Amino acid sequence: MKIFDAVNFGTKYLKGSIAEPRIESEALLSFTLGASKEYLLINRDKELTDDSFNKYMEVLDLRKSGMPYQYIVGEKHFMGLIFNVSPSVLIPRNDTEILVEEVLKRLKSGDTVLDIGTGSGAIAVSIAKYKDVKVYAVDISDGALEVAKENADINGVSDKVIFIKSDLFSSIPDGIRFDLIVSNPPYIRSNEINELQEEVKREPKIALDGGEDGLTFYRRIVKDSVNYIKFGGIIAFEVGFDQAWDVKDILVDGGYSDIEVVKDLQGIDRVVLGKRL
Known part of the structure; x- marks a missing residue:
């Protein structure tokens, strides 16, 4: 043929x-x-x-x-960089570039950043590539951390990103306080997982399932973050299409102020940021 x-x-x-x-x-x-x-x-x-x-x-x-194209070819372009991907990690979305761009605007040289649920490392590696900062990247999945470390090597930032196996903050070294905490946590409601497109259902459930109302990880992160973020530090989340105002309320209740909501290219509220009081 x-x-x-x-x-x-x-x-x-x-x-x-x-x-x-x-x-x-x-x-x-x-x-x-x-x-x-x-x-x-x-x-x-x-x-x-x-x-x-x-x-x-x-x-x-x-x-x-139904196998995602990116898993077949083993890579995805994100923030002008190339990332390895496998079924161990969520495929980086273009919408998440909005989150990274908003974070980059707010960082200054020498800052210390925490990326929670790093997955492929797309957020952590991109931040380290474009800003002179130190990044801690945590994930509970060994498979995800292996891929994320590969991506730090590929993009030349292995010396700027520290990877830690951790359930959110559980294994963060004592005494560290971050200038900025960023996360694109699981935010799909549990009862909606089976309704997702076949391609999306091929991605790791642990990276998708946000609990009954999709907000479980936002609550957990905000509650514990106050012990790890500097006063005046920034927290930044990607959120589902209808979750911005719920996440805003979670931040306010958790001691954050100056809440900002940023839309994606489709006009959907996609990123929520707050400042530690």
Whole structure:
């Protein structure tokens, strides 16, 4: 089968299963061949080997079954950087770039930052890459921490990020006080997990399930954060589409003031920030 025919075949094979079958069929063939999209165009009449076509079918089958594209190719672009991803971590979302951008605006050189539930390390690594700060990144998952450490190496910030296995604050060294605490915690309501898109359900449940009302981790983080954040320090959260004002109330009740709510590119309240009184 020629490259051009393989792309057409993949498009038809994925149609009805994903939103952009042609784009992804091309991308998956590029991944299979280790070649660029331009290579596919220039060599559209080149015959695929049987081995290459069989490997292409394997990734098409994975994608058709609902496996996220990013897990298949093993990477995701975020904040202009490349991050390894695996089924051990939540795939970084473009919306989370809003959170990182708001954090970067508020940091100054020499600050100390805590990223809670670091997952792939997208937030922690991006902050360390673009600001001269020290970042502590915690997660309860060994698999996530392994991926996050790889991403710190890939992006050249291993010397600026300290990774700790911790259930929120439980293993944070004594005596540390942070200038800023940031988190994109699990915030999907437990009874909505089974209603998520098939692709999203392939991501780790521990990174999605925010408890009965989706606010469990916001309450836990805010309650304990006062023992780890400096006076005047900032706390910054990503939130679900309908959670901003509930999280604002949690912050106010927890001793935070100057609450700010920032919208994403779709006009949805996506980031909530507060200052420690």
